[in-house]
Amino acid sequence: MALNKSMHPRNRYKDKPPDFSYLASKYPDFQKHVHTSLTGRPVVNFKEPEAVRALTCTLLREDFGLTIDIPLERLIPTTGAVLSLMDHRRAFPFPKSPKWRSSSEPTCAAAVAVVTRTGASCIYPLLGATMNGWYFLATEVDDICFDYATKNVEQNKMWYSCMLGKKCSLAPLKEELRKQGVPKVTHTEFCQGRTMRWALAWSFYDDVIVPSGVLTNHRIPQETGVRSSGRWSSGPIN
Missing domain, CATH: 3.40.50.150 (Vaccinia Virus protein VP39)
Structure with a gap:
């Protein structure tokens, strides 16, 4: 370097x-x-x-x-x-x-x-x-x-992800992933002030480790923007 x-x-x-x-x-x-x-x-x-x-x-x-x-x-x-x-x-x-x-x-x-x-x-x-x-x-x-x-x-079995604006979108998407035989599916939610967002993540590999902390709520500071990354690797969702 x-x-x-x-x-x-x-x-x-x-x-x-x-x-x-x-x-x-x-x-x-x-x-x-x-x-x-x-x-x-x-x-x-x-x-x-x-x-x-x-x-x-x-x-x-x-x-x-x-x-x-x-x-x-x-x-x-x-x-x-x-x-x-x-x-x-x-x-x-x-x-x-x-x-x-x-x-x-x-x-x-x-x-x-x-x-x-x-x-x-x-x-x-x-x-x-x-x-x-x-x-x-x-x-x-x-x-x-x-x-x-x-x-x-x-x-390097990556996770795919998407961010949702409505909680009601979670269930049908998770069901569709299940129908397609996707072995690992998880989700989390973000809170920015009074605004809620939901993130859905999935992997096509059965032996991957589900990122830690994905089922807990995440409160984001007001001044911080929320951005979808497109892919997650195994690790906590920030």
């Missing part, structure tokens, strides 16, 4: 680089790659592929709740560089109605990206979906990269 000044202005690591000491104390796999410099600062040798991989995997886990695996014999991306590219991409408009969307799907504003040679990490689709709710079509021709990318997508 030595080039923080050159990072995109919106990159989360530009003004607040990762705390290697804290991460090392929390993640043993990363700890063995952290050394102390002559000035007493914790440092990582970016010339070592194992260290770069450990840092990338650790940051994805700590800051985005993503778990991935990357083979040493393939490209190992750095999280900071990927985030800068995504921040740069956000400055350009996305198509609002993809031409490939089937007629049976509801028309809505959607961010769509095509990633060729997504790599073993599949980091762009995973981060884009987690951070921005973007939709991705990712391709890969290398068998090893394809296998790892597929595994990385599968093990």
